[in-house]
Amino acid sequence: MQPRVVIIGAGIVGTGLAEEITRLGWTDVTVLDRGPLFRTGGSTSHAPGLVFQTNPSKTMADLARYTVRKFGELDAFDAVGGLEVATTVERWTDLHRRHGWARAWGIDARVVDAEECVRLFPLLDPDRIFGGLHTPTDGLAHAVRAAERQAEIAAERGARFIGYCEVVEVLSKDGRVTGVRTADGQEIPADVVVSAAGFWGARLGRKVGLTVPLVPMAHQFAKTGAVPALGGDERLPILRHQDADLYYRTYGERIGIGYYGHAPRPVDMDALTRDTAGQPMPSMLPFTTAEFAPAWAESSKLLPALSDTEVSEAFDGIFSFTPDGFPILGEHRELAGFWVAEAVWVTHSAGVARAVAQWIVQGGTEIDLHEADLYRFEEAALSPEFIERTSVQAFVEVYDIIHPHQYRAAPRNVRTSPFHARQRELGAFFFEGGLWERPGWYEANAELLDEVAATGVEFPVRDDWSARFYSPISIAEAAWTRTHVAMYDMTPLTRYEVSGPGAAAFLQELTTNDVDKKPGSVTYTLLLDANGGVRSDLTVARLGERHFQVGANGPLDFDWFTRHLPGDGSVVLRDITGGTCCIGLWGPQAREVAQPLCPDDLSHKAFGYFKAIRTYLGTVPVTMLRVSYVGELGWEIYTSAEHGAALWDLLWAAGRSRRVIAAGRLAFNSLRLEKGYRSWGTDMTTEHTPAAAGLGFAVRMSKPEFLGKKALESAPPPDTMLRTIVLDAASAVVLGKEPVRVDGTVVGYTTSAGYSATLGRTLAYAWLPATVQPGDEVEIAYLTQTFTARVHTDPVVDPDMARIKR
Incomplete structure (x- = not known):
């Protein structure tokens, strides 16, 4: 049935x-x-139907591409093309970035000059624009017809x-x-x-x-009267004037104008019936005329022909916005x-x-x-x-130029580690992720710049775009980690406690590697979906026969675990992130800092790589995991939140003679790229198999069963692979999501990127055809520039793991 x-x-x-x-x-x-x-009477009924496919998210671009294809087959789409114009230098540069996304995601697009923009949309004032981005397959969806x-x-x-x-x-x-x-x-x-x-x-x-x-928000949309210069030409492309929060489409001799520049207006759903009384449908609020005045003024400048007409009908339509x-x-x-x-x-x-x-x-x-x-x-x-606050901000930022490293400005300080006060004293520049305050770098380390430079480490000057949310101090922090010792706040790393008589079997069934080892072992492993795609990567520490600590990536992992818990109560799952904290103590001198504080032997022979112990540092009870995502000797050191401040101060004082520093996320990112470590959600997702992502070593096919194993058994060799590429020029920088060309043809795109203090070059991961091999040259389109790079074997630093296993 x-x-x-x-x-x-x-x-x-x-x-x-x-x-x-x-x-x-x-x-x-x-x-x-x-x-x-x-x-x-919902949003579909009044939607203007503009379909611009290009998006910084590959997923959203793919969803839009399918919409275009399907609605075209249903005769519910007009491929009139899309045109985005720039009236500022900043927007002109950003359109080149958007062009890169389009090419990366397989969308046909081209950057055109002002003259070509006017040819495509004759009503434009050429003196107002620098140029535009033209996407021929964008167009108008006829929503109700679809x-x-x-x-x-x-x-x-x-x-x-x-x-x-x-x-x-x-x-x-x-x-x-x-x-x-x-x-x-x-x-x-x-x-x-x-x-x-x-x-x-x-x-x-x-x-x-x-x-x-989600928050329902009111959005202004107006239609002009007849525009004589338009002549009823409905084949003009849909148009965006993002510098003024405006978009346009034609309706025969009329032009529709959408505006995001007015004050955000969340809709009171309890008052919706009253507020929409007399309107054609409950998704249409009365037009707020006064707020539209700036939109009309700016539209008349961009499209001077509008001076021959006026707004003939208008409404404030309701759409859903999310954080x-x-x-x-x-x-x-x-x-x-x-x-x-x-x-x-x-x-x-x-x-x-x-x-x-x-x-x-x-x-x-x-x-x-x-x-x-x-x-x-x-x-x-x-x-x-x-x-509400973040959805309102999403409305404000619809057409803003958003830097890939830009984090929300509010609300902030929602989640802070026990080390937060010490980090502020050191001049931490905080990013936000998962609502955590995460130090990007520390101004206190500015004094290291000259000393590190004297060792031969280069600090190339960045262009204005890549210099945002960045400091050369991060290069000094990364170099110092390689030569001395540094403390990294790893508290935001999501942690679960999985316990009970069925814990080992539960984790064995869900993960790819063998986690059913003796207590004290640590295993890097993956979660797969039924298709063999990578859902997440985990670090599983077995702390007891029935007790595991799992380092995960976020709420989706908790959801996945929860949905697969056995119904007999044999497994207990707890998110322990907020009640615990973690310091990554890494660098060649890490042992000299920690050993005097610890009653247990921290030598490599006694406490090997991928092992775990419960012990003390001074009077602080800790769990130490011998893992290193920066590729240096050291440990992830966990304790309960109540002991966090004491742990920081203890390690800081013990490391003073070794010139310990606090280091931030930018240094961490560059060091993990040097070691070939992947970041789930950025470098690989469910669309990629472990073999394609370079993670086949984390799959134990000899296990009797695990979720996704059947799909892997029948999977063909991957046709694309995640590769490390090294940019040729010391000053060349990419930030991720740039298209990669081989012999002039776009064949892939970058994911993570960061500057390697060790190599003196920017490193990036890129999804490339499996036929592209180490040593091959590629080109990367970055904004208005093109950089050359070469594919490199993983990892580019310390492939023998000698630095970690000291």
Whole structure:
């Protein structure tokens, strides 16, 4: 018997889901909407339909590419092309960066001069622009038509669509959905319920105890009267003027104008009916005319022909915004069968529908969705205050030029390690990640610059873009770690305690390597999905027969573990991150600092690499793991948060004679690149197998079974590989996500990058065809420049591990 599926919402996402789910063979699908079919009154009904595919996220770009392809097949897309223009030098440079993303993700695009921009869009004032980015395959999605066409196809396969049918309750029993109840009292049974309710999704989520972190926001959209100079030419490209927070599209002789420059206006859903009274639909608020004045003034400068017309109709439309700008997708962990597909714009709608349908029906997706996963947020990020503040900021930054190392300005200091006060005393420049304050570098180490330079280490001058959120002090910190000793705050590393009689078997079943070793062992291992893609990488320390400490990557790992816990209570999973802290003490003199403090023998013979002990440093109880992600002798030293400040002061005092320093994340990143260590989510995802990512050593195929093993057994050799490349010029810098060319053809893209103090060159990882081998030359397009580089074997520093195993 087929599962029964109920989809709440008949907009662009709900109808797309119905089509994709029925395409996969599940045909018992019912789609309900509180409004009429298919102009339901949600965001789909008034969406302007502009589809710009280029995105800094490969996932979002892939979702948009599929939307373009599918809507084209449905005759619901006009490939009029997309044009983004620059009126400032900064935007002109940024369009080159966007061009790089497009090429990296396989999207045809070209940077064009002002003259070509005017040829493409004759209404432009050429004296106002430097040039633009033209993407021929961008265009206009006809959202309601796309919804109708997808619904028609799904209905032919057996799906049914019911309008004016509001869901007021999700029914469940024993932790699983059983159906929905509608406003008229009807109960519709279901094994799977999907919320595709758009900006109503957060309210619906609360009905089942789920926080859906989205904020409905009002966004201005206006249509002009007839523009004589336009002449009814609907084939003009869609247009972005991001320097002024504006976009444009044509409607025959008229032009539609969208504006993000007004003050953000979160929508009060409790007052929605009152606020939209008299409007054509509940997703349209009255137009705030005064706030549109700057948009009209700027539009008239860019498009002088607008002086012959005026705004003839306008409204403030409601769209969903999230704290990080990504959709909210996934299954409720505490209510099996309840799924969400929310905060999805028309641009990505068909791609999202396809991916979520695969996830529901097949248990996994072809495309990596970790950036959009429902459970990607830390607990504090689910607070109402955090959701609203960050979603409002996301609205403000829609068209801002965002640096890849730029972190949110507020809220800050939500999570701090016990070392925070000491770090501030040392002049730490803090980044933010996972709500943690993370030192990037320390101004106290500026005094090392001359001393390190005297040893031959170079400090190349960076261009203005790469010099943001950067300091040459980080190079000095990395070099000092290689020659002396440094303390790194590793507290933000996510840590779980896995315990109980079934702990070892549980971890064996989920991970690729053999973790069922004797207590005191440490194992680097991977989590795979059913397709053999890398979900995460872990460091598993066995501290007792029934007790493991797992170093993980974030909330998605906790979600994965939780979903796979045995039902007999034999395994207990706890997130211990907030109650503990960690110092990475690394460098050739690390043993001289730690040994006098410790009653146990810390020699290599007594305490070898990838081993763990519980001991004391002074009076502080610690767990020491002999691992090193900077490629030097040392340990990750853990203790409870109450002892954190004492541990820092103890090591700092003991290291004074060895000139110990505190070092930050930039130095850490460059050192781990030198050692060939990967960062999950940046360097590899579920779209990559361990072999492709260079992590085959972490897979023990001799194990009887582990999740993903069957897929690996039948997997063909990878056609792309993650390679290390070394840039040729000492001053050349890349930051990640740049396209890589071989013989003039784009064949891949970079992921992580950092400057190697050891080599005096920038290193980067890049996904390249397997045919590209060490020694081969490649080219990298960085902003307006092109750099040459060579593929290098991993790791580029200390391949024999002699420095770690001293």
